[in-house]
Amino acid sequence: MAKLLVIGGSKGIGREVVLRALEQGHSVRAFARHPEGIKHDHPELELVAGDALDPAAVAQALEGCDAVVSALGIPKSIPALARPTTVFSDATAVLIPAMEAAGIKRLLVVTGFGAGESNAAMSTLERMGHSAILGRAYADKAVQEDMIKASGLDWTIARPGILSNNRRTGVYRVLTEPSDWRNGIISRADVADFIVTAWEEGSHIHAAPVLVR
Template sequence: MKLLVLGATGPTGRHLVDMAVRSGDSVTAFVRNPDALGDLAEGVTPVIGDATSQRDIAAVAAGHDAILSALGRGNSVTADGLFTRSSAALIGAAGAADVSRLVWLSSFGVGHTYAWASTAQKLIYRTVTRAIYADKEIADERIRNSGLDWTVVLPTRLTHGPAKGTFQADDRLPMKGNPTISRADVAAFMHQAAHSDEWIHRSPVITD
């Protein structure tokens, strides 16, 4: 497949790009700073752009089979409108470029999934991540109403641990405590979802 990856230099995006390249996909890495790709640069086509600019994304999106967004705020708890602005730009660009498949990384606890969270998770979601999750909720609903063949991926707390390959994925999963999943496993799921029809128009929760 020919994949366009947003957030390619982030901690989850790097895993996603590496996996896609090793799987034989043709990867366009949409980045602000191509130098940040480091050793991944040789296997991809880097394109400099702003993920909140519809014009920038539309300029490169045509001809791709799917767009995967691994955009994140890193360690910041400030939303800065990243997800609302990038979702609007991406939807407009995908429509203009006639690319229907979109895999979008969000978080468990956003929107309606807050009700399914454990007590420990809810405490974090209504305090530490409150602003970011509010921004993500608007973006996620916009994606779901976009008319695209979307998948909104909802991982529990992300870690930098190695891939286990034994994670759970379903439309709803029971929660206890503050469960985690590695970014490497999240990337593996996103890559798998892009190559399958199984998760189209679904919002899978994933966790170890």
């Protein structure tokens, strides 16, 4: 049975990845500051409390795992979004060498539409609003993406559009060509479905698709 480490697995997309991977018959280790927030009981679910910026905690969490999902987030409050952040790049600077040392190659990471080169696919109005609200977080996500792409890992970067809490449908678009990139709505559960499927099938390696309905 394959074992998946989900960093940031207590809420949002991370929690949905945990639930979807368990549904698919995998063993999951959820790593977060407060993993009990998952509020889910399953014999193949292991909860591990820890800080993604702590090299020792991350190295320990990687033991026995076959792949890693990083779904870190920051609070969605205005004060939190207004502050500069380096949490995404700092956590990635810890994770990549830890994975290399552990011999784990497969990494799947959630950033978002507007990160990295997908920012160029936004309209001027979209870019203005995005920069005003999410600009500081996404500046660091761009750094994170560059770090991942420069690594020797088998990475996939998922860039979802506007997120909803709707149920999983399995019906969504995986836009791999820059000419097709656009914003749109997608549920967190469908993003999780893409991530788990890409891991299972070994697909979208060294790709950073935009995900929308």
